Structures are given as structure tokens and as C-alpha cells.
Amino acid sequence: MVDRLARRELVTPARLKAKDPEAMAGLVELYSANIYRLALKMLNNEQDAEDVLQETFIKAFRSVDKFEERSSLSTWLYRIAMNEVLMLLRKHKQEVISVDEEQASEEGAPEPVEIVDWCCLPEKELLDSEGRDHLNKAIERLSPALRAVFVLRDIQDLSVRDTAETLNISEAAVKTRLLRARMQLREDLSRYYGKRIA
Amino acid sequence: MEHSSSCKHLLGSLSDYVDGELSKELCAEIERHLADCTNCQVVVDTLRRTIELYKAAVSHETVPEHVVQRLYMRLNLDDYIPH
Incomplete structure (x- = not known):
């Protein structure tokens, strides 16, 4: 072996x-x-x-x-x-989808709206079948440009440099998009898990 | 949520902060703000948890055996199919 x-x-x-x-x-x-x-x-x-x-x-x-x-x-x-x-x-x-810098807005992250502390929920509950299903739906709601950066950097654990090289974009663009993707997912999960602890 | 200028300043450095990529001085500045701002502390905690959850969810996912077999066969690497 x-x-x-x-x-x-x-x-x-x-x-x-x-x-x-x-x-x-x-x-x-x-x-x-x-x-x-x-x-x-x-x-x-x-x-x-x-x-x-x-x-x-x-x-x-x-x-x-x-x-x-x-x-x-x-x-x-x-x-x-x-x-x-x-x-x-x-x-x-059937539409133009790109991760090119010209196609994706490089604006800063949206300001947080959902302020609910759901971290206290046990992982078993956060990752039950309904929770996993929601995680998948939330990531699907990201634009392809944001999703690609989040998947490579946070799920595949690539460095910022390797993520930039893979997508042929600048490291600054990786950082901007990563923050936007993370914040959008945080908002989405906060709305969902917030209801569970309400 | 009402955002003060300190909260907005934190937002710009949030990813670098949770990734541990900020200088000691900036970290200390952010931690001073977090000690006084419950809302920002919640944002930082839930952001960290969001990233951890996706990593944890993926670590349980395996590639189905039939998918692996079909891949090796498609590539004419039948002799190397893992058992």
C-alpha cells in the first residue's frame, strides 16, 4: 500500500x-x-x-x-x-457567467443586519439533515464569482495566492470577494438558525 | 443594527482578523472594540462559526464508490481502482 x-x-x-x-x-x-x-x-x-x-x-x-x-x-x-x-x-x-474581475462587482461587504447569537446551538443540531440542506441552499444563492472564491479558500483550504491563480484574478479581488461571500452566508445562516433558537 | 465608525472599520478587516492575518497592533485595536461592542462580537462569532460549519460539513462527505470506479474506468486505469 x-x-x-x-x-x-x-x-x-x-x-x-x-x-x-x-x-x-x-x-x-x-x-x-x-x-x-x-x-x-x-x-x-x-x-x-x-x-x-x-x-x-x-x-x-x-x-x-x-x-x-x-x-x-x-x-x-x-x-x-x-x-x-x-x-x-x-x-x-443560458447566460454569461464569469469569475473575471470585470464581471463581478468589487464593492465592499454589506453591513451586517442579522444580529443573533446562534453559536450556542450544538454542532449535531446545526448539521442535522435540514441544517446541511440549508447550508447547500445558502451557498447556491451566492453568485458564481463569490461561490468560487469561498469554495476554493474556505472549503478546499487553498491559500489566497493559489485561489487567485486558480481563478486568474488578483489577490485583492480574492480578499474582497471572500469577505462578501462569508458575510452573505453569515446573514443567511443567522436568519435560519435564529429562527431555530427563537 | 446601528453601525458606528469603529464597527465599519472592523467590517473591512473582518476576514483578515478571523484568518489571524492581522498585525498584533490591529488585532489589539479590534479586540478593544469587541470588548465594548456586543453586536460586533456576535458578528465575529457567527462569522467564524459559519466558516467552521462549512468545513465540518464537507469533512463528512465522501465520494461515492461507484463514482470512483467509473472515473478510473473512463481513464483506462482499471487496474488501479482502489479496493
Whole structure:
């Protein structure tokens, strides 16, 4: 059984470019769960998430020869996955959806309105099936530009720099959008959990 | 909620504050404000909890086995399907 650290050492750009199946399987093993979760959070649909997962690796293996190693393998993969996600969103909504800086407003965060302290609720209650369902609905209400930043930074734990690189936006834009996304979600969850403790 | 200029000042630094990315001096300034402003303390606590909840919810999510199998098969990596 190859452990995660040994797997990382196996997965090098050179071995991937040589189409070494062990390195290819290693890349899939290391990142498939994260790519699937990213797609599921962005699209909230299991079939779409599976399509994104498959297309991401197919495109990655097809284009690995062009990978210039200016970013990490994970950032490169996340970028391919996010492009697939945006393509699906465009297809479903039949409208222009972009995470480009020109498309998303860079205004500051809205001021907080809901002031209810629901932190006292136990995690078991916050994350029961109804609570989880609400978390998913709240994230779906974010614009794709805000959702992408929140998913990469807060759910996938990418750094501000890697999030910026993945989305091809500036670090300042990542920070602005992250604050707006977090505040919008906080308002949404405060309205929902506030009713539960009322 | 009524917002004083200190509350608005806090709002701009909120993400950096909860991520622990502010200087000691700015942190101390914010903490002095939080000690006197219950509303802002609630905003900070619920914002932190919001982020924690999403992280916790995702940590329980696993990729369905049939999805993993179909992925390896689609990539012609059948021999490497994890068992």
C-alpha cells in the first residue's frame, strides 16, 4: 500500500508527461475527492459533479504536455475543474457567467443586519439533515464569482495566492470577494438558525 | 443594527482578523472594540462559526464508490481502482 507522501513523490510532471499509469493513478487518488467536492459545492448536482470530475482528469492528461510548471499541479487541476464548472453553469443558465474581475462587482461587504447569537446551538443540531440542506441552499444563492472564491479558500483550504491563480484574478479581488461571500452566508445562516433558537 | 465608525472599520478587516492575518497592533485595536461592542462580537462569532460549519460539513462527505470506479474506468486505469 503506497502512502500519501510516497504517492506525492510518484506524481511528478515528468512522469505524467511520459503517460506513466502509476503516476496518473496517483494524481487521481490524490485529488479526485477534492475535485468532486469542489464541483458538488459549485453545482449542487451529483451527476454534474461526476461529469466535471471525469472531464477534469481527461483534459489534464490530454494537456499535461503543455503544463509549464509555473503553478503547482493542484492549482493547475483546480483551474481545469473550475473552467469545466463554469462551462456547465453557462450551459444550464443560458447566460454569461464569469469569475473575471470585470464581471463581478468589487464593492465592499454589506453591513451586517442579522444580529443573533446562534453559536450556542450544538454542532449535531446545526448539521442535522435540514441544517446541511440549508447550508447547500445558502451557498447556491451566492453568485458564481463569490461561490468560487469561498469554495476554493474556505472549503478546499487553498491559500489566497493559489485561489487567485486558480481563478486568474488578483489577490485583492480574492480578499474582497471572500469577505462578501462569508458575510452573505453569515446573514443567511443567522436568519435560519435564529429562527431555530427563537 | 446601528453601525458606528469603529464597527465599519472592523467590517473591512473582518476576514483578515478571523484568518489571524492581522498585525498584533490591529488585532489589539479590534479586540478593544469587541470588548465594548456586543453586536460586533456576535458578528465575529457567527462569522467564524459559519466558516467552521462549512468545513465540518464537507469533512463528512465522501465520494461515492461507484463514482470512483467509473472515473478510473473512463481513464483506462482499471487496474488501479482502489479496493
